[in-house]
Amino acid sequence: MHRLSTLKQAIRTEAHRLGFTHFVVSPAHPVPHLQTYLAWVSAGRHADMGYLARTDTLAKRGDPGLILAGCQRVMCLAMPYNPPHAPVDETRPGYGRISAYARTTDYHLIIQEKLNALESFIHAQAGEGIGFKSYVDTGPILERAFAAQAGLGMFGKNTNLIIPKAGSYVFLAVILTDLPLPPDAPLNRDPCGSCQRCIEACPTECIRADRTLDAARCISYLTIENKGIIPDPLKSQVGSWLFGCDICQMVCPHNARAASQPGALGQLRLPEFMDVVEIITWGQAEFKAVTDDTALSRARLRGLVRNAAIVLGNQREIQALPALKTRLDQETDPTIQDALQWALQQIETSTRDG
Ligand code: B12
Ligand code: SF4
Ligand code: SF4
Known part of the structure; x- marks a missing residue:
C-alpha cells in the first residue's frame, strides 16, 4: 500500500509537470451514475450522436473491464483552457x-500525447507489465461521473464538472489501469444551491432538472455534431454562435475568476470572433488552411458554412447579401442551401419591415 501511495504521488507530480492541474483516482467499479446515462439514452436525448447508444459502447460504459481486462482504477485528469474574454x-x-x-x-x-507520456512514465516507474487505456473525450466512458466520484469536481446544473476554485473551463481525460492505486473520495457537495443562472440564460432551454441536457436543442450539438438541417425555430436561438456555445459556463459564478491559462495547450490559433461573411465564400482549401488540426475541423466545411449563414441571418446583416446570394447560386448541398435561404429571408424581411 505504501509503495502504491508513493507511486500515486509520483504520477501526480508528473501529471502536473505535463500541464494537468488536477489528478485523482477513482475505483473502476461500480460505475457511477450509469442509470442516469442509460435513462438519458433510452429517452433519445443523445439526438443523432448514435455512437453514444451503440450496444457495444453501452456495455463498455457499464463495465470498464470490457475496455481493459482487469481494470481496477480510472485515473482522472483535468487541463484548463483559456476562458472567453468578451461578455456573454x-x-x-x-x-x-x-x-x-x-x-x-x-x-x-x-x-492524448501527454497521456501517452504519462503512461510511459508509469511504465518506467512501476514496470512494463501494467495495463493502460487512455482517452480524452472520445472513449466509451463516463468521464465526468468518474472524475466526480473521485472528488475532482462536482456536477453543476449546467451538467458540467465544476472544480472548486478553478471552475469548469477544463478538459477531462482518463487513464484506465489495472494498477490498484489508492482511490480518492468524492466531494459530496452541490456547487449550485439555489442558483439557476445557467438554466435561465440557456437560449434553447435545453438544461433539464436532472442535470442532463436535451442534446438535440443544445447549440453546441447543433453547431458541431448535427450534420443536417437545423430546425427553423432553433436557428434563431443559435444567435451568433458559429461553433459550440459557452453561455451556461459564462454565466456561472464558479467561472467568474477563471484566469487565462498559459502554456499546456499551446498558443491560441483562432480568434474569439471569426468573419462569417468570409466563411460564406470558403471552399475546401480555405477551410483546411484555417481549421486544420483545430476542433473546428469537426464541423467540416459544410457545417461551418451552414452555421455562418445562420449567424448572418440572426444578425440581419445586410452587407452579407451579395455573398449569400452568390453562394446560393453555386451551392448544391441541401443543408447549406436551406441555411442560405433562411438567412436571405431573415435579412430581406428585416430590410422590408425596417
Ligand atoms: C456527448 C457529449 C456532449 C453532448 C451532450 C452533453 C451533455 N451534457 O450530455 C454535447 C454535444 C451537447 C456536448 C456539449 C459540450 N461539451 Co461535451 N461531451 C460529450 C461526451 C462525449 C459524453 C457526455 C455524455 O455522456 N453525456 C450524457 C450524460 C447523461 O452523461 P454525463 O455528461 O456524464 O452526465 C452525468 C451527470 O448527469 C450525472 N448525474 C446526474 N445527476 C447527478 C447528480 C449528482 C449529484 C451527480 C454527482 C451526478 C449526476 O450522471 C450522468 C451520467 O454519468 C463527453 C466526454 C465523455 N466521454 O464523457 C464530453 C464532455 C462532457 N464535453 C465537454 C465540453 C467541454 C463540452 C462543451 C463545453 C463544449 C462547448 N463549449 O460547446 C459543451 C457543454 C454543454 C453542456 N452544458 O454540457 C467536456 C466537459 C468538461 C467539464 N468541465 O465538464 C467533456 C467531458 C469532454 C472532455 N473530455 O473534456 N458534449
Ligand atoms: S452550451 Fe449553450 S445551448 Fe447548450 S446547454 Fe449550455 S447554454 Fe444551453
Ligand atoms: S450557473 Fe449556477 S446553477 Fe448553473 S452550474 Fe453554475 S452555480 Fe450551478
Missing part, C-alpha cells in the same frame, strides 16, 4: 463566435 451578450456584426475550448490546436491531439 457581445455581438459583432459580421462575426460569429467560437467557443473557448476550440481556439487552440485540437485538444484531443495535445492531451
Whole structure:
C-alpha cells in the first residue's frame, strides 16, 4: 500500500509537470451514475450522436473491464483552457463566435500525447507489465461521473464538472489501469444551491432538472455534431454562435475568476470572433488552411458554412447579401442551401419591415 501511495504521488507530480492541474483516482467499479446515462439514452436525448447508444459502447460504459481486462482504477485528469474574454451578450456584426475550448490546436491531439507520456512514465516507474487505456473525450466512458466520484469536481446544473476554485473551463481525460492505486473520495457537495443562472440564460432551454441536457436543442450539438438541417425555430436561438456555445459556463459564478491559462495547450490559433461573411465564400482549401488540426475541423466545411449563414441571418446583416446570394447560386448541398435561404429571408424581411 505504501509503495502504491508513493507511486500515486509520483504520477501526480508528473501529471502536473505535463500541464494537468488536477489528478485523482477513482475505483473502476461500480460505475457511477450509469442509470442516469442509460435513462438519458433510452429517452433519445443523445439526438443523432448514435455512437453514444451503440450496444457495444453501452456495455463498455457499464463495465470498464470490457475496455481493459482487469481494470481496477480510472485515473482522472483535468487541463484548463483559456476562458472567453468578451461578455456573454457581445455581438459583432459580421462575426460569429467560437467557443473557448476550440481556439487552440485540437485538444484531443495535445492531451492524448501527454497521456501517452504519462503512461510511459508509469511504465518506467512501476514496470512494463501494467495495463493502460487512455482517452480524452472520445472513449466509451463516463468521464465526468468518474472524475466526480473521485472528488475532482462536482456536477453543476449546467451538467458540467465544476472544480472548486478553478471552475469548469477544463478538459477531462482518463487513464484506465489495472494498477490498484489508492482511490480518492468524492466531494459530496452541490456547487449550485439555489442558483439557476445557467438554466435561465440557456437560449434553447435545453438544461433539464436532472442535470442532463436535451442534446438535440443544445447549440453546441447543433453547431458541431448535427450534420443536417437545423430546425427553423432553433436557428434563431443559435444567435451568433458559429461553433459550440459557452453561455451556461459564462454565466456561472464558479467561472467568474477563471484566469487565462498559459502554456499546456499551446498558443491560441483562432480568434474569439471569426468573419462569417468570409466563411460564406470558403471552399475546401480555405477551410483546411484555417481549421486544420483545430476542433473546428469537426464541423467540416459544410457545417461551418451552414452555421455562418445562420449567424448572418440572426444578425440581419445586410452587407452579407451579395455573398449569400452568390453562394446560393453555386451551392448544391441541401443543408447549406436551406441555411442560405433562411438567412436571405431573415435579412430581406428585416430590410422590408425596417
Ligand atoms: C456527448 C457529449 C456532449 C453532448 C451532450 C452533453 C451533455 N451534457 O450530455 C454535447 C454535444 C451537447 C456536448 C456539449 C459540450 N461539451 Co461535451 N461531451 C460529450 C461526451 C462525449 C459524453 C457526455 C455524455 O455522456 N453525456 C450524457 C450524460 C447523461 O452523461 P454525463 O455528461 O456524464 O452526465 C452525468 C451527470 O448527469 C450525472 N448525474 C446526474 N445527476 C447527478 C447528480 C449528482 C449529484 C451527480 C454527482 C451526478 C449526476 O450522471 C450522468 C451520467 O454519468 C463527453 C466526454 C465523455 N466521454 O464523457 C464530453 C464532455 C462532457 N464535453 C465537454 C465540453 C467541454 C463540452 C462543451 C463545453 C463544449 C462547448 N463549449 O460547446 C459543451 C457543454 C454543454 C453542456 N452544458 O454540457 C467536456 C466537459 C468538461 C467539464 N468541465 O465538464 C467533456 C467531458 C469532454 C472532455 N473530455 O473534456 N458534449
Ligand atoms: S452550451 Fe449553450 S445551448 Fe447548450 S446547454 Fe449550455 S447554454 Fe444551453
Ligand atoms: S450557473 Fe449556477 S446553477 Fe448553473 S452550474 Fe453554475 S452555480 Fe450551478
